[in-house]
Amino acid sequence: MDIADPNPFGALPGTAVGVTLLEAQALSMRYKVAGGGMLHAVDSVDLTIGSGECVGLVGESGCGKSTLVRLLARLADPTSGRILLDGQDIAAVSQARFAGMPQRARIQVVFQDPSESLNPAFRVFQSIADPLRRLLGLKDQTKLIERVRRAAELVGLPPELIERYPHQLSGGQRARVGIARAIAPEPSLLILDEPTSALDVSVQAVILRLLADLQARLGMSYLFVSHDLNVVRLLCSRIVVMYLGRVVEMAPAEALFTGARHPYTQALLGAIPDPAKRGEIRSRLDGSPRSPIDPDPNACRFHGRCPKGTERCATEMPRLTPAGQGHVVACHFA
Amino acid sequence: MRATTLTRNIGHAFGENRLTLVAVAILLLLLLCAAFGTVLAPYNPLMTDGTAKLVAPCMAHPFGTDALGRDILSRVVVAARLDLGMAISAVVLSFAGGLALGSAAGYFGGWTDRVIGRVMDTIMAFPLFVLAMGIVAALGNSVLNIVIATMIINLPFYCRFARGEVNVRREMGYIEAARMGGNRALQVLTNHIVPNILPPMMVQASLNMGWAILNAAGLSFIGLGVRPPTPEWGIMVSEGASNIISGEWWTFVFPGAALVLAVFCFNLLGDGLRDLLDPRRRI
Numbered sequence: 013m014d015i016a017d018p019n020p021f022g023a024l025p026g027t028a029v030g031v032t033l034l035e036a037q038a039l040s041m042r043y044k045v046a047g048g049g050m051l052h053a054v055d056s057v058d059l060t061i062g063s064g065e066c067v068g069l070v071g072e073s074g075c076g077k078s079t080l081v082r083l084l085a086r087l088a089d090p091t092s093g094r095i096l097l098d099g100q101d102i103a104a105v106s107q108a109r110f111a112g113m114p115q116r117a118r119i120q121v122v123f124q125d126p127s128e129s130l131n132p133a134f135r136v137f138q139s140i141a142d143p144l145r146r147l148l149g150l151k152d153q154t155k156l157i158e159r160v161r162r163a164a165e166l167v168g169l170p171p172e173l174i175e176r177y178p179h180q181l182s183g184g185q186r187a188r189v190g191i192a193r194a195i196a197p198e199p200s201l202l203i204l205d206e207p208t209s210a211l212d213v214s215v216q217a218v219i220l221r222l223l224a225d226l227q228a229r230l231g232m233s234y235l236f237v238s239h240d241l242n243v244v245r246l247l248c249s250r251i252v253v254m255y256l257g258r259v260v261e262m263a264p265a266e267a268l269f270t271g272a273r274h275p276y277t278q279a280l281l282g283a284i285p286d287p288a289k290r291g292e293i294r295s296r297l298d299g300s301p302r303s304p305i306d307p308d309p310n311a312c313r314f315h316g317r318c319p320k321g322t323e324r325c326a327t328e329m330p331r332l333t334p335a336g337q338g339h340v341v342a343c344h345f346a
Numbered sequence: 347m348r349a350t351t352l353t354r355n356i357g358h359a360f361g362e363n364r365l366t367l368v369a370v371a372i373l374l375l376l377l378l379c380a381a382f383g384t385v386l387a388p389y390n391p392l393m394t395d396g397t398a399k400l401v402a403p404c405m406a407h408p409f410g411t412d413a414l415g416r417d418i419l420s421r422v423v424v425a426a427r428l429d430l431g432m433a434i435s436a437v438v439l440s441f442a443g444g445l446a447l448g449s450a451a452g453y454f455g456g457w458t459d460r461v462i463g464r465v466m467d468t469i470m471a472f473p474l475f476v477l478a479m480g481i482v483a484a485l486g487n488s489v490l491n492i493v494i495a496t497m498i499i500n501l502p503f504y505c506r507f508a509r510g511e512v513n514v515r516r517e518m519g520y521i522e523a524a525r526m527g528g529n530r531a532l533q534v535l536t537n538h539i540v541p542n543i544l545p546p547m548m549v550q551a552s553l554n555m556g557w558a559i560l561n562a563a564g565l566s567f568i569g570l571g572v573r574p575p576t577p578e579w580g581i582m583v584s585e586g587a588s589n590i591i592s593g594e595w596w597t598f599v600f601p602g603a604a605l606v607l608a609v610f611c612f613n614l615l616g617d618g619l620r621d622l623l624d625p626r627r628r629i
Contacts, residue, residue: 085526087522087525087526107525108530108531111525111528111529111530112528112530116526116528117528120526121523121526123519123522123523124519125519128518128519128520129519129520129522129523130519130520130523131520131523131524131538131541131542132520132542133541133542134541142524142527142529142537143526143527143528146527146528146529146533147527147528190523193523193527
């Protein structure tokens with residue numbers, strides 16, 4: 013546990029330094045699938061996001077990142093668990109009720125595909141103004157125009173584009189509209205669900221710089237979801253690694269990059285192309301993840317694919333345990 | 347700003363599709379007849395003239411006269427109000443009803459969807475024209491009941507169309523974004539989904555209008571609803587049909603042509619309307 017932690021006793025492993033903004037406790041999401049099994053999309057995840065902190069969430073496709081995002085953003089109801097926003101449980105009400113609550117404005121999402129997340133029948137102005145009307149009850153037209161203009165300015169969207177339809181914008185411009193819409197209500201937590209994955213590489217860099225700049229200026233907390241570790245490293249101070257619905261490792265960004273403990277994280281880091289390491293043998297993963305349907309509660313989810321796995325991993329699920337300096341890891345051999 | 351954009355869009359839509367202009371011209375002509383038919387008609391459409399029975403088209407009677415000596419041009423012009431009125435009110439009613447029921451079914455799913463779906467299937471299970479005949483026969487012979495019957499047989503098409511269109515949009519990213527933006531379920535549906543399904547629905551309505559006109563006229567043709575001597579295209583064709591063998595073609599050709607023109611006009615209008623209403627094609 014970090015010595016600088018102001019609350020070292022009551023805190024969960026991996027607690028952020030500073031004031032906690034959002035805290036997920038034993039958050040789970042299970043779906044019934046055809047054939048009678050239960051798909052464990054998110055399995056008792058504990059996660060804290062500090063005020064003004066930027067947390068990265070990484071994992072391969074299908075590991076439950078997007079489901080976790082939808083749960084934390086209160087766009088889906090969890091099967092069990094709590095989500096505390098400033099100490100208040102916001103998962104106690106259904107997501108349909110939550111849409112009408114004042115806290116709705118405090119958590120906003122920048123969606124993965126900017127083209128699909130903008131209403132084709134809405135002009136840019138309407139897309140940004142609608143949440144302001146609904147969430148903040150802003151009715152006054154001149155104030156509304158002012159807020160929309162300011163949000164557009166923050167994300168670097170030229171004012172002449174405000175009266176355009178989404179189909180008249182480029183991919184990068186649409187991404188900016190999506191960001192403007194999310195930050196306009198001044199949320200405390202901005203969840204970025206792979207915000208650059210649908211963009212060209214050249215535009216990606218510009219949008220990432222914009223996001224870093226916005227965080228510095230507005231002081232929001234970020235939860236940055238990505239499958240690209242390099243992107244996360246640029247922005248985030250702490251990184252959470254997920255595998256098959258569970259958190260397997262959580263650490264400050266630099267600690268994770270220099271001293272990853274979990275074999276899965278090590279494999280992820282090994283997969284990053286690095287010209288300096290050409291010719292070196294990397295830890296590489298074979299096969300695909302186990303089925304998320306009715307997983308064995310007593311086996312490590314990574315067992316079978318793990319280079320270090322032993323019989324113990326098949327019979328005992330490793331718990332998340334502190335490994336010093338805010339680093340927690342769920343592996344028997346870490 | 348908004349007004350100029352609208353005129354630009356109208357110009358754009360017409361410029362791309364010249365046939366739409368033709369359709370609009372025909373529509374204006376029909377609407378003119380519907381609004382001022384009694385003033386425009388050269389004769390009283392109900393006035394019989396024993397000395398001028400079955401007169402072939404000439405200067406005095408451009409469309410000729412029928413077996414009772416009534417001027418066919420006047421009757422065709424005056425009938426526009428009744429025929430268009432029945433069809434438009436039926437289409438407006440089934441459009442509104444179908445949009446409401448279909449989008450509720452598509453958005454809420456579950457038992458709402460099942461109940462509405464089965465009711466529509468029940469309507470569709472009948473031969474629709476026979477169903478309309480049955481409804482008019484059961485409710486009584488009146489113009490209102492023709493409208494109701496036409497509305498009911500049109501309802502499933504709008505309902506299914508709206509359901510399908512809502513269903514594909516329900517899971518779109520912008521719907522999730524709308525919920526995140528504080529919209530409640532009903533607001534998501536009315537403010538975020540419906541604006542997107544209106545353009546295809548309008549096209550459907552315009553194409554459907556021709557069918558509704560034929561339906562209303564068809565019911566009158568077989569003697570349900572509107573009664574003689576009321577000028578109505580369906581009745582006129584029906585009355586003129588007895589003259590087919592004796593060769594007085596003008597008695598049924600002109601009212602029939604009016605029907606064809608109206609149906610044609612609304613079908614053409616459908617395409618133009620789609621260009622005008624689809625935001626993706628706006629400039």
